[in-house]
Amino acid sequence: MSDGAFVLVVLVPVVVAVLSAVTASANGVLDARTNGAQLRTGFAVPFQETARLLRQQRRTLPGADSLLWRISSAGIGIAAVLKVLVIPLGGFTFADLPVGVVWFNAMDVLLWALWWLLGWGANSSWSLIGGYRFLSQALAYEIPLMFALTAPAIGAGSLRLLTVQTAQTHVWFVVWMPVAFLVFAASVVAFASWGPFQTALGADITGGVLLELSGIDRLLVTGGRYAVLVAGAGFSVPLFFGGGAGPILPAGVWVVLKTCLVLAGLLTVRRLFPTVRPDRLAEIAWVIVVPLTLLQLAVVAVIVGVNGGAL
């Protein structure tokens, strides 16, 4: 990393925060439209909520494991920023890891720990159930996710994101790896506890892992959740959408634009699908999705073998 990158790297959390706020605003606008409220009100929701939570008392519970609880509420946003660090913006990247794809997976496993600790730390039955729900959901999505991540790596013959990106000069991976992309997108929704996979925060367990959080802690978790969505959407760009490739505009702008498009898709998913009950999820993940991703991998491997490289 050059000296310039060291300076620029402080911008990463800022950019992630801005994109998260934009996502939250967009979600607020969609909600406002459903509720028949003014769209302007929906747009302001994240900012008002931030102001409200900053003014609110923190709380704790008897017997709470405060250290782990606070670590996990702060950690979700940090994990998101760490994911974003390895995303290439055209030819430039903050951290050019030879195993960038695995880094993403590592951060995702970090989220397992964080969501679960969030449920554990509060010392509350509802939160704990939420934490366990996340774990059972994670068991369902993690194996398909790992296979899905392997597809672009096989296509490019490398785990390095810059190489994965340049392998898509002719055809984006999303074109011949649609299943891998869909599984990846579903996993992003799942590790952000979003939309149909938000059982850890479900209304039926009165908010689950979120239930006992107030003030700054709640802000960090709800904001962190959007940040994780942003990071996941951003990561799909070098993996499936050709990275910064695009006419006229600079590569960095294209990455952000494509990220926003994927984010729009993720917001839509929340509106289209009800929550999938946690005990039903593993069934579909293991019986249907795992074989499908394996099939996808086989197709990719054959294409790469016959073609001698990416399409």
Next chain:
Amino acid sequence: MNAQAAIASFGWVEATGPADADVLLICGSPGPDLQELIDAVWEQIPSPRYRVRVDTEQSLDEAFHTIRVALQDETLQHADARTRRLRLDDNRGPLPADTPTGHTETSDDAGAGSDTSPSESSSMADTDMAMDMSSDGDMGMGMDMGMDMDMSGPAGIPLAGGGEDRDGLEMDVTHLSLGPLLPGWPADLVLHCTLHGDVIADARAERLLGTGHSEQLPECAVLLDDAARLLTVAGWEPAAHELAGLRNSLLKSANTHATSRLRRVTAQVRRSRTLRWSLKNITTVGGTTVLDRLLEWLDTALAILSNPAAAPWGHRSGSVPAPTPADIRLAVLGQEIAATRLIVAALGTQSTYVIPGGAHE
């Protein structure tokens, strides 16, 4: 229900639990049991907070204006926060047993609240409020004014002492009370559960006796409200919001396009494969599946809306008995918490509704 409509019209939202709430709104006059629970919920709401009780629909508006002023009153809120600081923060030092018991006992409860985003008025620009609505005791018929606010009930969890089994194996058996202050839960029902993990090994249902009166509401609004709660519990927030919005417009009798909007939502619910798959095999009291019950409510509401004069369905009748605690116990035994919430939500608040099966549309 009118309180909920008022919350929406102020641009506020209902909270899911006490930690999320800024305001505790009590509708009607709670009985002593419920009052105790409400106090416990109040104890858990972080400052700045405000608590207000309303008796009539007319006083709602006035109460809401007081809420705005009170939440912005720095002096008052600071004083409140100072006096309770010890209770909330010092449990790192002393043993949990030293903290006020109300707090300890209720540590596992969720309260009801609503989180408000301040409405459009510019004076509120930087204050967000949440409203916590607790409904209380007035449910002669299982309905009270504030009925479905999210409330949670204190679970008198025996292991709240902090020394509970943390070694995984022994923790298997826990005791948890569901209700009566829980989102999407009938305000007069308490379910004392013995849990193995999150599966209900045994349960005892109890009806809290209410003291107040119930609201006079259009039947269609009641049906929509029940459906909205069920969808909330099932985790389809946007669809639930849509139905709640419809319910609110019916209460104001401004049902412009209500029929077509309801038809659209009903079709969406009926079409959703995810919902069908997610809810399959869950039967509520009486052997109906949860999904069928939901569709019946929606169809009945639609029938009433499109032909208000006839309104042949959905009339209340004494001939169908409300589910007894024993029925409820049987329905939830061996179920997991999520399924239990759905089963109870599918009872509806008006469990005495006669809902004809078959096709009526």
